[in-house]
Amino acid sequence: MGTLEAATIFVIGLGICNRICYINFMQSCRFAFAVHVMAVLALEKAHCCSSSRLAQTVNTNPVVIRRLLIELQEAGLISTLRGPRGGALLKRKPGKVTLREIHEAVDQGNTFGTHPNEPSQGCPVGKKIARVMERIQDRTNRALERELARMTLADVLRELQSE
Template sequence: MKKITELIRSKFATSVHILSLLVGFPEQWLSSEFIASSLNSNAALVRKELSALREAGLVESKEGKNGGNRLAKPPSQIKMSDIFALVKNDHVFGFSPNEPNPKCPVGARIKGALDGLFTEIDDAILLKLKPVTLEEFVRQYF
């Protein structure tokens, strides 16, 4: 199983890729298969990510033969920080999988100290992403 930090990074990259693709085809309903081909991934993974993006109000979907997915709001109204917050369910940096020894002076206190540091790092990432819209980001390659 992937570590939390790897999941956050890959989910963020996947979500940004999906949303960017939808920006590039604003009038079309894109199928999960089409999106998966751009990601060089499988449609099941794309559908899972689309579900989360839909729940967050960033994507709308239509079923049926002419169905698919498209942005639910203009890319100028989608902040990169919103996408990051959506996929982040833990600190960007993860804790050791082993519980520290509570009898050790370092082991007894390190988790609390790291938690504070990790919170600062997470906040710094959100602050960096907050002013950037999806529209501004996509201008780099569309």
């Protein structure tokens, strides 16, 4: 009896433990996927690259890639072709694509979340905190964008080849 309980707890403990190992990787990986995809397309140059091939190198499902491709397309970074020999193509030279553009294409870009429920309007802080946080958010979002704008896809390719 005592042994059974111990075993049960152990399983729960392991479950939590597994989550810990994943926690560091479990934010949205859309930006990482997008940079990866754009880098592959840049190396392919004029050749179309299908969602299946992209999915293989990223190690995910083709539909996940296709969803990403739609957003990169809407941002004007790539174009896609249907039919046999179809796939995705870079629209600009790698030196003309900033990581900021890739980020904006696939990620909403807020650096932190805000109050899910309206704070107490009776408290002087609660009444006005939302507007203050909004201003902080604007500043941090812009800082992130500035830094991403300083890097291009060409820099990524250079680093990929230099190691």
